[in-house]
Amino acid sequence: MTENQTPKQHSCAIGSSSTSCMELLTSQELELLDSKMVEVGYRKGEIICKQGAPATQLMIVREGLVKIYMENNSGENLVLHIMPEMNIIGLSSLFEGNNVYQFSAQAYLDTRVQVIDIATFKQLIRSNASFSMKVINLLAEYNTIISGRFYCLTQKQTYGRFADVLLCLANRIYKQQKFPLQLSRKELAEIAGMSVESVARILTRFKEEQLIELECKHLNILDYDRMFDISQKG
Secondary structure: OOOOOOOOOOOOOOOOOOHHHHHHOOHHHHHHHHHHOEEEEEOOOOEEEOOOOEOOEEEEEEEOEEEEEEEOOOOOEEEEEEEEOOEEEOHHHHOOOOOEOOOEEEEOOOEEEEEEEHHHHHHHHHHOHHHHHHHHHHHHHHHHHHHHHHHHHHHOOHHHHHHHHHHHHHHHHHOOOEEEOOOOHHHHHHHHOOOHHHHHHHHHHHHHOOOEEEEOOEEEEOOHHHHHHHHHHO
């Protein structure tokens, strides 16, 4: 993706920054928010919130990378969303009657979050119409992302799903075609809904076809347009 190239759309698991809603708060509202926040650090692999636990807090990701996923009885995880810094975990818990987390959140990397109680956040929604509309828009975007995820996982073949993951990381996390491979092959496989062996096979195939280059724990997308075509055709 060159500097003048507009990112093309695909079923990415990563949305745009959700803390942009904070820009709509007044100085007094920001002071209230700051007075209620507590900062917490998590090591890579630590659980930030657990599916089924009481949803009393929202978490603002200030640094790091977070996996949002659903658990099932077989021990397999369905990755719904990936949240980089400047995103809010737990917005779906704002709905009345939704008093438990419908998902789990885990730190992909060492992560720093600011925790705020849901009651304070709801108070801001009631007092600031522009802020509340922005939150509604963010929830709509999350639903669109999850719909795209299900389409990708159920309708695309393995090559298309993995191309989606690489484009998602390049466009939304690292903002460049060459980026560090901070996620393990197991984590990449989980996002793409495939086995670790399939990830290894596809990486080898993409290298042979000169779609990507792997060196020094970095991945470089050499042919963005071809990669996008693969992601679309699945």
